[in-house]
Amino acid sequence: MKFGGSSLASAEKFNHVVALIEQQQQPVAAVFSAPQGITNDLVTLIELINQQQNLTSQLDLISQKLLTISADCVALRADFDSSKSQQQTAGLLDQLRHLAQGCELIGFCPEITAAQILSSGEKFSTLLMATLLRTKSPVTVLDPRLFIHTDSDVNDTVADLPRCQQEFNKHYQAITDISVMPGFYGVNHSGDLVTLGRNGSDYSAAILAVCVDAESCEIWTDVDGIYSVDPHLVPETQLIEQMSYQEAMELSYFGAKILHPKTITPLANQQIKCVIKNTHNPDHHGTTITTETAKHKAVKAISNLSDVVMINVSGPGMKGMVGMAARVFATMSEAQISVILISQSSSEYSISFCVPGDEATKAVRRLEKTFKLELKNGLLEPIQRRNNLAIITLIGDQMHQQKGTASRFFSALSHARVNIIAIAQDSSERSISAVVRAKRVDDAVVICHQQLFLKKPRIDAFLIGCGTVGRELIAQIKKQQEWLQQKNIELNLIGIANSRQCLLEADGVDLEHWQEQLTDSETSFSLSKLADFVRTAHITNPVIIDCTSNQGIAMDYLSYLEHNFHVVTANKKANTDTLSYYHQLHQMAAKRQRRFLYETNVGAGLPVIDNLQSLLRAGDELIQFEGILSGSLSYIFGEIHQGLSLSEATKKARDLGYTEPNPAEDLNGMDVARKVLVIAREAGMALELNDVDLQAVVPPALAEITDGDAFMQQLPAYDQEFQQKIDQAENQQQKLRYVAIIKNGKCAVKIQAVDKTHPLYDIEAGENALAINTQYYQPKPFIIRGYGAGAEVTAAGLFGDMLRTLAWEQEY
Template identity: 55%
Template sequence: MRVLKFGGSSLANANRFLEVAKIITDKAQQGAIAVVVSAPQGITNHLVYLADNIASKTAIDQGLGQFQQASTDIINALSNQLSGFDGDKVKAHVSDLVGQLDRYLEGAHLLAYCPEHINARIISLGERVSVSLLEGVLTAQQYQVSTIAPEKFLFTNNASLNAVADLAKSKAQYAEHYSELSGIGLMPGFIGTSADGQLTTLGRNGSDYSAAVLAVCAKADACEIWTDVSGVYNADPRAIPSATVLDYLSYQEAMELSYFGAKVLHPKTIGPLAQHHIKCYIKNTAKPDAKGTLIGNERSKGDSVKAISNLDDLTMINVSGPGMKGMVGMASRVFAAMSQANISTVMISQSSSEYCISFCVHSADAKRAKKSLQQAFELELFNGLLEPIQLQQKLSIISLIGDGMQQQQGVAAKLFSSLAQARVNVIAIAQDSSERSISVVIEERKATDAIKVCHQNFFSHHQSIDVFLVGCGVVGSELIDQIARQQGALAEQNIDLSVYGIANSKGMALQSGGIDLNNWQAFIEAPSQRVALTVEEIKNFVRENHLINPVLVDCTSNEALAMSYVEYLEQGFHVVTPNKKANTDSWQYYQALRTAAQHTKRRFLYETTVGAGLPVIDTLQSLFRAGDKLHQFQGVLSGSLSYIFGKLDEGMSISQATAIAKENGFTEPDPRDDLSGMDVARKLLILAREAGMALELSDIEIEPVLPSDFNAQGSVTEFMNNLVQIDEYYANKVSQAKSEGKVLRYIGNIIDGKCKVSIEAVDGTHPLSAIKDGENALAIHSRYYQPIPFVLRGYGAGAAVTAAGVFGDLLRTLAWEQVS
């Protein structure tokens, strides 16, 4: 025999009943079966609401009508779709059930109180409706049906609303009443009976448990749980879309998963099946041919961690104080108080100093638990031997589960590294001696983030980069194009890089699921998509969408945004930027940036602030970490000035060279920003600070390209027209240098702790003499590199190389150390 159980989602409407009947009749061709059914979807919740609102006559009257109408709708639909379905007979039976419900509710209303045994009778009527409907369907299809009444054999303890079955007595009674069951057995789930004959229920969603008990009593070969998913997943698929179905679980793994929140299984279900070695299958009603998950007796093989589960809506209770230490029996008194209050303890943790016992209960039981403890320890609390009982609410338990975890090194370390990556604080930890599960208590609001990172690191090995791009000008637009081109290649490397926000002068446009980069221009222009560019707005978006690796990419030169980097770092964002304003503000702010990054374990990456795409910053940081020390630095640090001064060598005037550089996009829109020398000064200051020099921008000696007596006022057009006035001045300087066998270069120098940017005439032996056409070059004289300097050279201007450098920094935000 096989026992089949169908949940409420499988019986939501007439079509679902017909699908279930098809599965049942197909199985009946293969051998004897018994079927356990839940109430149609939503019915039990409705009945619980009625029992909880017993004082309201209006709620009762409306509820009765809604209960009958929901049943009648299914009956009418079945009558229309299924020939031979006796709708009148089923309606008469449902009408009897409505009459019973009316009497229970009326009596409880008169008492202004609903006793638990009456509550049990009220909330169990939905399963009886399902039996009547399914019996009508199967009878119409010419199948013989035998109704199994759980009141006759499924004996439980006296807990009316969360009863536990007495398997030995139930087996004996089943053999007495149903030893020769004929046809298809049909039983309402969720229902039992106490020794004194009162109806009990097996806890919410307890029909799975009913099926397990029936399977034991009927000595079934297997128990099949049919639901709306294709098996047990390695994580909650609602939170983790990439979660996969597990082919096999051991009984022990299944019990751990069901206990710690796996919605597919009732926690009590596996115990009876494991005790009697009955296989259990989890199957999908909508996909009956899908393999599903098999739960059996063999120990799982393969991956050390089989699944991740979470149990929400928990409260941690802390019992602590000097009276705990060394006192024999304190723990037993704590949990005796919970037992007397009929409160289930979910997880326990105790400090090694014996000063504190912490345990989790379901939040619905928290107030009762506190009251029970206050009564049990009244004297200790009064005399100050115990501190006031503390409740910490809105918590979740995250559990790693797997037989293969036993004696497997590194699992706990990987778990805690993952939680750190998700910026999740661990409140308590528990692991049993079997090493089959590790559980941690965390804030409920961070549970999805924790599961997402753990699933990535233990199963998918995918890493994510969640980008918020500010500035979609020349560099920003190029960066978007580069990301769009590379997304396929990155996906092949298990890297999910998505742009969730793009900001321009009008605000930040955000899109859950990521922006379509092939149509981003139109998207950001839609007013409905835009929000203000603030840390709070973007932080709320990240939290609502459970993004775990958010990166702010600033492709502007905006000073106000640069001054907010510390806030972004403190809120969990990496910051990637070619904007030099933050690193060249005060030394105090420079230090604050690094402190914030270190404290929050976020990355502040600014490779492109010096040398565009050249690996300048990373190279210097590696040298200095290895113990090198800067003695002297010389560099051509401006791609635009490299281009302009290179053209002067070729005989071009400075006005012509500047105009071409502007036309080619080498300069800023206003070339005065380049010719002032301030851009080079900022880059030189960044390099000096990397070398440990606590300098300010005002400490840099700057010789601008424009002569001091030149009038640089007016519009950009006026300025460009007036630039011809200094052509002769530079022609003379170039001629003088050439007569000495030298060329002019705009160079940044660091020597003896002092920084200067100026025009220099250098000969052919100088490492910077050949630098032109937009190239940058840096000559580093250090402890390790002398007398011949270490030289970095390459293009230092242009949107493509700058965007590529930013892209490279983006990829450095990946937490590769988390994957092993």
């Protein structure tokens, strides 16, 4: 059983670990790290020595921490030998002071002395733990200097396992049922104390497990086991209950901090079970690592390794020259630089490989020295390095048995908008790695986890505009949550903005109390704030939903798309601005691979744009279009044929909420002109808004009134003149309709009298209807008909467009 520093942060935690050891039903050997934070304090002490700074305060700090833990144990354990514990701690601290003061005299800390200083924390933990355990049971204290023999390197050493076993059997022929040992260090061939590198105490435990022929090696830490991805980055991460030694080694090699490859190798060689357990949740089964793996999952985990530098050796001298690759990697071996990943061009022109960032400068210098002649004679180009990179890796024993894993991996990276710099895959297909820019690696991990583990498409929506349509859309999102869950879709409304305030919540806005929260918000809306929020929260599929008719917001769409937002809008101002801006929006959407969706620009909830685009994609061509595109005007024109005057019908529609607050905005026809222009542009016509022949329902003097109440007061004066048009149509058994027309490459919006044979004759009560004649649909037109007025259908259209931003992945 190995216990890390977080399990030994206080006297209470020491006592808890004692209980975990004592409750074992079989002989146990325990290995200990330094108490939490002590190793960092010792590293700081060495830095102060090398900087020739005063050491007193740092030594006092370390002493205070260790003496406090030792003193606090007195009250926790009956028969605790406090005198012996204090004496041992004092002796250890005296030795630490002598070592530090000796280094202070010579002005630096030699590596051998640094190893002695750094191992002080583990020695303290073991001595204190032995004293605690001896209150109930005999305890053997194992000294790693007697049997953990390593190679000649001072740091990050590798143990000579056969010799370790031999020396252990020589010195410990019989041990008690409980034995304890400090982790993190051993000795080299000269007998000098050396540390075992990162996760050295885990490695010590693995070595000891081999020496005692253990049944299992338990690594006790502060999490329940190994997860499919870093839980700090992805809250929905999944615990891996069973994995193979090979998977564990790959995972630890590519950045998982919970394990180190050196820990797994000795256990795998002896087939000793390794279990990752949580000291704070000891009843949890944790993660078990053996020769077996969970076969129902192809991809077991995603890991990422940051602070990586790619070095490129290239030039004409590479091709066909035997031994070039061997010289490159021999140079790295001689310099003791770990090569993480290798990629070579098929033309043999270049070799690229990744090294830890802190070793890159050394690597380049050594290569320049090795290939000095080749560089001088132009056989090699100057050695290149690319900084600030990271490696993201998929790991799983079963990946080779499932088709399409690599495809889904690279598709996920593409969806996260991450550029792949290099790719590597091992021959067993147990791991697939991609080198990416370090600043995008978190986004890459999040989206890869979503698409490879959760397999749950996700939308993160930001809504602008809290008017009638905006409020209805929020209500529909809330209402549809259960349906979305059944369809395995995750829809988060991450933000809401009005003209004054902005509410942002990475985990989703509270759909029950959003209005109060928005009112209380002190944040104003801006694209820069939203972009920063999306980047910080690692949101990978953000969607802007515009429920306004604001010109300024519409003119920002280009920036939204450029910042990788999908845009879903009911606002017609963008698509009916200049033709140049219209084309820029569509070009930017294609360039950024974002969706620009505006179905509600024409028919509210009716599928007008989608059907028209489908026909055009199939090679069809628009010949003629006629349509009633305003639900409010459809209702008004229906009512005037039921005996109401124009002003009475308009007042009724206004009272029902069918018109704008100022009905002049409906009766001036501009809204319909914008809608027909959108259709024309979708059909490929190069038209501007002023090219539409617009005839308003009312005279210009009325159409230009900007106050709704003033408009309604003056509208009755026009009733008599408008009644003449009604009477004239009805005398000829016709009805008036406000119609948008596209014919011969031109657009018009006007009042038109239609008879019973016309497809728009029966349209009333707020319906929209469109008659589309194309090459495929003639002489009978393609008819689309349905209600086009009201917040519900408009919100439903926006909801439908929003779902079209989902990134669906094919299952293999």
